[in-house]
Amino acid sequence: MEERLLKIFVAIYEEKNLSRAAEKCFVSQPNISNGLKKLEEILGKKLFTRHKRGVEIKTEAHYLYPIAKRILGELNTIPEMFKEENFKTKITIGIADSLPQQFKSSFFKEATKVLGNIEWDIRPINRDCDLNLLIREWKFEEHLYLPLGKENYVLCVPEAHPLATKNKITIHDLNNQPFIHCPPCEAHQQSLSILNQTGKKWNTIANCQNKNEVLTLLIAGLGITFLPSVFASEWNGFKIKNYDGPKNFREIGLSYAQKSLKNQKVAQLIDYLSNTKTNFLKQ
Template sequence: MEERLLRFFVAVYEEKNLTRASELCFVSQPNISNGIKQLEEKMGKNLFNRHKRGVELTNEAHYLYPIAKRLLGELKELPDLFLKQDISNQITIGVADSLPQEYKLQFFKTATRLNDAVLWNVTDIGRENEVNLLVREWKDEEDLFLPLWKENYVLCIPNGHQLLQKDEIDLVEDLKNENFIHCPSCEAHKQCISILNFSNQTVNTVGNCSTKTETLTLLMAGLGLTFLPEYFIDGWYGFETRPYKGPTYYREIGLAYSRNSLQNPAIAKMINYFSKNELKGNKFSDFASYKKSQ
């Protein structure tokens, strides 16, 4: 669709007169008439009914008008598209699955404020990214790692389970023949197995899940017990957590990056800030003072 034809249409629609429309568009009246005819042929609809005093608008014209105005407005703004935003700060980042939403939210909010404006290219974790937000165990051996937060693994028990009557769970005495949900493909599985090996008891596996999200779903469905990161489960329902006697395990989440990535000024600022300030799940009390010191 030619921009010229849309401009002709809008002018005729607003003026309801071919002569005045041609004056607005700085073309001759035959040009306007031919342009409207071309547009009507393309649309397969009659847009105007001509008469001696001007033109009468059809229902099709009323329908097309707001669309044409929007398209012309967008075309007009195209040349200034990249002048209106600062896209000099760009970061390609991979984000691991099953990270707590609140911490991810605060991370992106703060990293963006550090650089005033950032164009984020967010994808799955991988070597092709400038930086990855992930669990320490998942980082490439050659990458540097900056920890952002830790979260303990907690024992999750579905609603209605008899173990919820206890204030503290004894792994040796209380987990005999209990049903457990596992996530063999992620670090949670290793932590869960390590904790269960401490009890030296037989447990029944009722689910092997490919992600922690699926593990959480089976837990909420009441299928069995599991160990999950404490911040990951925050805000979900259908289960409760209980403290237990036994080894405590945690996972560490942070930024994995190569030294070459520090050549990106936006990433360098981000690494510098988070190496000195803790990432918190609800607020950043140190952010304002940090900005003043720069």
């Protein structure tokens, strides 16, 4: 079906006259007549009945008209859709669990400012994503990695806990305390190891696989724990204490496969972040 034939049909339908339709389409009347004849042959239906003053619209033409208008309208929008400033590139990005909301918001605000018209497809972290926003230790082995910020760990104590009133807490104060443990966390593992070396231990009351689960039990008052500072600062229901003990941090960055750089927007973002000092983590 030619676009030209639909334009001829719409002109005849709206003008109800072949001569005026020809003027509207900037063609001769024989071209209008031949175009209508070809369209009717394709459809196997008569669309108009000619008379001296113009044409009479048949039922088939009433049915075709809104379809033809919609098709022509969609065809007319295609050039606009593919103008550079309007065409959206998609980036599939995996987001690790329990990253600070402040960090994620700042990242997307800056990235969108740099990239312009972009469509984000946000998923859990996966090696098939164009980008992954995650903790360094979770980087996929074959991926490249771009660090974006470090976040210190802080000691968090329920408001009703006896340690909440203590000005400075040492690692020895953790002895036999109810502790919400996150096995993948290096801060937890290191503190546990030091306690064990001194013949002390903590009283594990829960093992959690991510920081969100740890946070839930902390706010419930079940025990003390370590949490990343920016992540912890976004919540209430516990106290962040002055801790005189081993210092730990986690690093957040972008993990991506070499092939992801074939996406020009991904390459543009990586180049920008590699050469610009950013502060997504305000501690």
